[in-house]
Amino acid sequence: MSTNPKFLENKHSKSFPSFLMPMANKNPVIIEDKDKMRNWSRAMRSQGKTIGLVPTMGYLHEGHISLIKEAQKHAQIIVVSIYINPGQFSPSEDLSTYPSDFHGDIQKLMSVPGGVDAVFHPYSLYDYGSKTGSGGVDREGAKEKKVGVVSCVEDGGLGHETWVRVERLENGLCGKSRPVFFRGVATIVTKLFNVVEPDIAVFGKKDYQQWRVIQRMVRDLDFSIKIIGSEIMRETDGLAMSSRNVHxxxxxxxxxxxxxxxxxxxxxxxxxxxxxxxxxxxxxxxxxxxxxxxxxxxxxxxxxxxxxxxxxxxxxxxxxxxxxxxxxxxxxxxxxxxxx
Amino acid sequence: MSTNPKFLENKHSKSFPSFLMPMANKNPVIIEDKDKMRNWSRAMRSQGKTIGLVPTMGYLHEGHISLIKEAQKHAQIIVVSIYINPGQFSPSEDLSTYPSDFHGDIQKLMSVPGGVDAVFHPYSLYDYGSKTGSGGVDREGAKEKKVGVVSCVEDGGLGHETWVRVERLENGLCGKSRPVFFRGVATIVTKLFNVVEPDIAVFGKKDYQQWRVIQRMVRDLDFSIKIIGSEIMRETDGLAMSSRNVHxxxxxxxxxxxxxxxxxxxxxxxxxxxxxxxxxxxxxxxxxxxxxxxxxxxxxxxxxxxxxxxxxxxxxxxxxxxxxxxxxxxxxxxxxxxxx
Known part of the structure; x- marks a missing residue:
C-alpha cells in the first residue's frame, strides 16, 4: 500500500491527535474479494480467534476510530469494511459526492493503537458476475416494479432484488425522508455479516436509528452476532463527527x-x-x-x-x-x- | 423418543416402500432450542464435517425423504428441520389445519438409509423472550402498518418485524394469491440458515418458485450455502407428493x-x-x-x-x-x- 502524501494536509486530519500518528503498529491486510474475505475470517476462527467487524463507508474520522477501539474490547481480530453502499442511497441523494480517501483511511487505520487486522474493501457487493439469472433490471424496469422505492442499486441496473426490511423501525425519523436508507443498510449489513462472519459488530450511536434497526434485525433473523452501540464522538466544539462535515x-x-x-x-x-x-x-x-x-x-x-x-x-x-x-x-x- | 404405534396405519404410510421399514439405522438427536442447535452444528463443523440442511414443515412423505437422500450426496451430517412456519401463512390460510405428526415423522427419519443426524424442532422461531424491545404488535397494530400484508406472525402479536423480500421473484405465480408466502419463506429460511449454519441446503422443485426465490436470496445476501434443487416425487399414479394430499x-x-x-x-x-x-x-x-x-x-x-x-x-x-x-x-x- 503506498502512502498518501497529502495525508497531513487533509481537511479532516486535524481530527487525529498527533500522538496517534507515530504508532503505526500493524499493517492491515486489504481484501477486495468476498470469498477471500470469508476464507480469511474462517482461517482466523479456526485458530480460535474471535472476530469483530466495524462497517464503514470510509473517509474515516475519530468517530470511526472510536468504533474500532470499542471493537478491540470485544474481539481479538478486527475487520474494518470500507464500502460506500449504493443500496442505501436513492438516485436523488448524495452517492456521487460522498467523500472518499482510501489511502488516507489506510494510513489512519495503521495508526490506531492495537491496530486493525483486515480491511474489506470490495469494488462492488452487488455484482454477481454474468450469471445474473433473471437478468439486470433496467432503469425503467426498476421503476415499474411494485415496490415504491428505488435505490442506486436498482437504478444502476444490477440484478440484485433481495432486501431486508425492518418494517416498523425503518419508517420513522430518517426513514421518512430517506425511503430506501434502512432497507439498504439492513441489506448491506446482512451481506457483510455473511461474508465476514464476525462474532461482534460495532455501530455508532450517532446513527441511532441505524443501530436500533440492526439490533432488531439481528434478533429477528437469528444472527449469532453481538451488536455493540458505541457513543457519539464530537469535535471539541461539540459538533458530532461525520464524514459529511467536510462539505x-x-x-x-x-x-x-x-x-x-x-x-x-x-x-x-x-x-x-x-x-x-x-x-x-x-x-x-x-x-x-x-x-x-x-x-x-x-x-x-x-x-x-x-x-x-x-x-x-x-x-x-x-x-x-x-x-x-x-x-x-x-x-x-x-x-x-x-x-x- | 417414543415410537408412534399408529405409524403403520397412517393414511400416508403407504408412501413408504416396505424395504425402508426395517432399516432403523440412526436415531437422530432432537433439538428444540436455537442456541443448542447452533452449538451442535458448530461442534460437528469443528470435527471437519460438512452439514446439509433439509427444511420441512413435517408430515413427512417420500418427497421429503428424497430431499434427505439428495442432501446425503453433498454433506456428511444431515439436519432436518420440522417447523410449521406461521410467517408464510396469511391469517385466512390453512395454518390451523396444516397436518402434523411429529412422532410419525421421527419414525420415518429413523428408517431412512444412511440416516439423519439431527432434527431441529423448535416450538417457535419468533419468540424472543420478554425482551421484545418495542413490544408486541397487536392485531390492530399489525394491520395498521404501512405494509399491505399480514402473516400469522404479525396477526399473532409477536414482536418480529424483520422480513426478507425477494422483490421480483416473489410477485408472480403463488405470490399473486399468497401475498405473505415468499416473504415468510425467505425469512424463515434465513433464520434457519443462521441457526443451523449449513454448507448445503436442499429444496424440492415441487415448490419451484420457492426454490428459485431461495437461490436468488442466497446469491443476493451472500450466504455461503449451496442450494440444491431436488426433483419432484410422484405417487405411482403421477400425483405430485404433498403433505396436503392427505386432505x-x-x-x-x-x-x-x-x-x-x-x-x-x-x-x-x-x-x-x-x-x-x-x-x-x-x-x-x-x-x-x-x-x-x-x-x-x-x-x-x-x-x-x-x-x-x-x-x-x-x-x-x-x-x-x-x-x-x-x-x-x-x-x-x-x-x-x-x-x-
Whole structure:
C-alpha cells in the first residue's frame, strides 16, 4: 500500500491527535474479494480467534476510530469494511459526492493503537458476475416494479432484488425522508455479516436509528452476532463527527453547532424535570432555525421502539436531522428517565 | 423418543416402500432450542464435517425423504428441520389445519438409509423472550402498518418485524394469491440458515418458485450455502407428493390427477414442437376445469426469471396451482427448449 502524501494536509486530519500518528503498529491486510474475505475470517476462527467487524463507508474520522477501539474490547481480530453502499442511497441523494480517501483511511487505520487486522474493501457487493439469472433490471424496469422505492442499486441496473426490511423501525425519523436508507443498510449489513462472519459488530450511536434497526434485525433473523452501540464522538466544539462535515463551509459549520448546543440545553432541561416533549422540541427547533438551519425532523422517541412520546416517562432519545446549505446532518442525545 | 404405534396405519404410510421399514439405522438427536442447535452444528463443523440442511414443515412423505437422500450426496451430517412456519401463512390460510405428526415423522427419519443426524424442532422461531424491545404488535397494530400484508406472525402479536423480500421473484405465480408466502419463506429460511449454519441446503422443485426465490436470496445476501434443487416425487399414479394430499377425498384425489396428466401432455406436445404457450396452457386449463378443479394459475415461465413467456424460446417451466374442494395443490414440469 503506498502512502498518501497529502495525508497531513487533509481537511479532516486535524481530527487525529498527533500522538496517534507515530504508532503505526500493524499493517492491515486489504481484501477486495468476498470469498477471500470469508476464507480469511474462517482461517482466523479456526485458530480460535474471535472476530469483530466495524462497517464503514470510509473517509474515516475519530468517530470511526472510536468504533474500532470499542471493537478491540470485544474481539481479538478486527475487520474494518470500507464500502460506500449504493443500496442505501436513492438516485436523488448524495452517492456521487460522498467523500472518499482510501489511502488516507489506510494510513489512519495503521495508526490506531492495537491496530486493525483486515480491511474489506470490495469494488462492488452487488455484482454477481454474468450469471445474473433473471437478468439486470433496467432503469425503467426498476421503476415499474411494485415496490415504491428505488435505490442506486436498482437504478444502476444490477440484478440484485433481495432486501431486508425492518418494517416498523425503518419508517420513522430518517426513514421518512430517506425511503430506501434502512432497507439498504439492513441489506448491506446482512451481506457483510455473511461474508465476514464476525462474532461482534460495532455501530455508532450517532446513527441511532441505524443501530436500533440492526439490533432488531439481528434478533429477528437469528444472527449469532453481538451488536455493540458505541457513543457519539464530537469535535471539541461539540459538533458530532461525520464524514459529511467536510462539505460544510466554515460559516455553515459554525451555524451547525446550534444542533448540539440546543440538544444539550434540552437534555439539561429534561434532567431538571421538564417532561413535556413539545416544549423541549421547541427549544431545539427554534435554535436551529434561528441559526439558518432547515429542520428535517426533531423528535423525542422511546430508545427502543423509536416511537414518538409526548411526555418523558421512559428512557428516550432526542433525534435531530437538519440541513445546513446542501449538507444534511444528524445528531441525537439520550435522555434518562429521571424519575426512575 | 417414543415410537408412534399408529405409524403403520397412517393414511400416508403407504408412501413408504416396505424395504425402508426395517432399516432403523440412526436415531437422530432432537433439538428444540436455537442456541443448542447452533452449538451442535458448530461442534460437528469443528470435527471437519460438512452439514446439509433439509427444511420441512413435517408430515413427512417420500418427497421429503428424497430431499434427505439428495442432501446425503453433498454433506456428511444431515439436519432436518420440522417447523410449521406461521410467517408464510396469511391469517385466512390453512395454518390451523396444516397436518402434523411429529412422532410419525421421527419414525420415518429413523428408517431412512444412511440416516439423519439431527432434527431441529423448535416450538417457535419468533419468540424472543420478554425482551421484545418495542413490544408486541397487536392485531390492530399489525394491520395498521404501512405494509399491505399480514402473516400469522404479525396477526399473532409477536414482536418480529424483520422480513426478507425477494422483490421480483416473489410477485408472480403463488405470490399473486399468497401475498405473505415468499416473504415468510425467505425469512424463515434465513433464520434457519443462521441457526443451523449449513454448507448445503436442499429444496424440492415441487415448490419451484420457492426454490428459485431461495437461490436468488442466497446469491443476493451472500450466504455461503449451496442450494440444491431436488426433483419432484410422484405417487405411482403421477400425483405430485404433498403433505396436503392427505386432505383430499378419494374422489377429489382422482380428479386431481388431471393436473399431472395434462401437464405431461403439454410437455409432450412442446417436445414435439408446439411452442405456442397459449395453446399449451389451454390443454391444461381445460383438463383441470373439466375434472372439477378451479385454476389458481397455469403459466409457462422462464426457468430462472419466472417471467411469463408467449413462445418457448428458452428452458421454461409449466407451473400450475389449482383447487380441488378446499385443497390447493401445486405442480410443475420443466420443459427443455427443443431447438437448442
Amino acid at each position: 460544510l463551509s466554515p460559516e455553515a459549520r459554525e451555524k451547525a453547532l446550534s444542533i448540539n448546543s440546543s440538544l444539550s440545553r434540552a437534555r439539561l432541561a429534561a434532567e431538571k424535570g421538564q417532561v413535556n416533549c413539545r416544549e423541549l422540541r421547541d427549544v431545539v427547533i427554534k435554535a436551529i432555525e434561528e441559526a439558518g438551519g432547515r429542520i428535517d425532523y426533531a423528535e423525542i422517541v422511546d430508545q427502543e421502539s423509536l416511537g414518538e412520546v409526548e411526555e418523558i416517562r421512559s428512557p428516550v432519545v432526542f433525534c435531530v436531522a437538519a440541513w445546513f446549505g446542501k449538507v444534511r446532518l444528524i445528531d441525537n442525545m439520550e435522555i434518562k428517565y429521571m424519575r426512575d | 383430499l377425498s378419494p374422489e377429489a384425489r382422482e380428479k386431481a390427477l388431471s393436473i399431472n396428466s395434462s401437464l405431461s401432455r403439454a410437455r409432450l406436445a412442446a417436445e414435439k414442437g408446439q411452442v405456442n404457450c397459449r395453446e399449451l396452457r389451454d390443454v391444461v386449463i381445460k383438463a383441470i376445469e373439466e375434472a372439477g378443479g378451479r385454476i389458481d394459475y397455469a403459466e409457462i415461465v422462464d426457468q430462472e426469471s419466472l417471467g411469463e413467456v408467449e413462445e418457448i424460446r428458452s428452458p421454461v417451466v409449466f407451473c400450475v396451482a389449482a383447487w380441488f374442494g378446499k385443497v390447493r395443490l401445486i405442480d410443475n414440469m420443466e420443459i427443455k427448449y427443443m431447438r437448442d
